[in-house]
Amino acid sequence: MLRGKWxxxxxxxxxxxxxxxxxxxxDIAGITEKMLHQHLNELISYxxxxxxxxxxxxxxxxxxxxxxxxxxxxxxxxxxxxxxEYMINNGQEQVLKEKGLI
Numbered sequence: 001m002l003r004g005k006w007x008x009x010x011x012x013x014x015x016x017x018x019x020x021x022x023x024x025x026x027d028i029a030g031i032t033e034k035m036l037h038q039h040l041n042e043l044i045s046y047x048x049x050x051x052x053x054x055x056x057x058x059x060x061x062x063x064x065x066x067x068x069x070x071x072x073x074x075x076x077x078x079x080x081x082x083x084x085e086y087m088i089n090n091g092q093e094q095v096l097k098e099k100g101l102i
Contacts, residue, residue, distance in 0.1 A: 010040065
């Protein structure tokens, strides 16, 4: 369900709250519009993400995590913690400091 380069990154970004696709494109370096929409649609089909569309002009769509998405986010937080500990134990603490993770 989370196979692919972008799904975890999209879920991680959506932890900050409901977001428009243009913001996701701006915030996720290297992702194309096509890949973003493809992965968002897959995440919606799995029930991790949902979207809300307003009937205003211009049309406004926001994507957000569902309860299942919040559970996946907890798993991603564990992965991040393990990764940070691994990097610290292997002398890569400076990289983490440069990225603002510690």
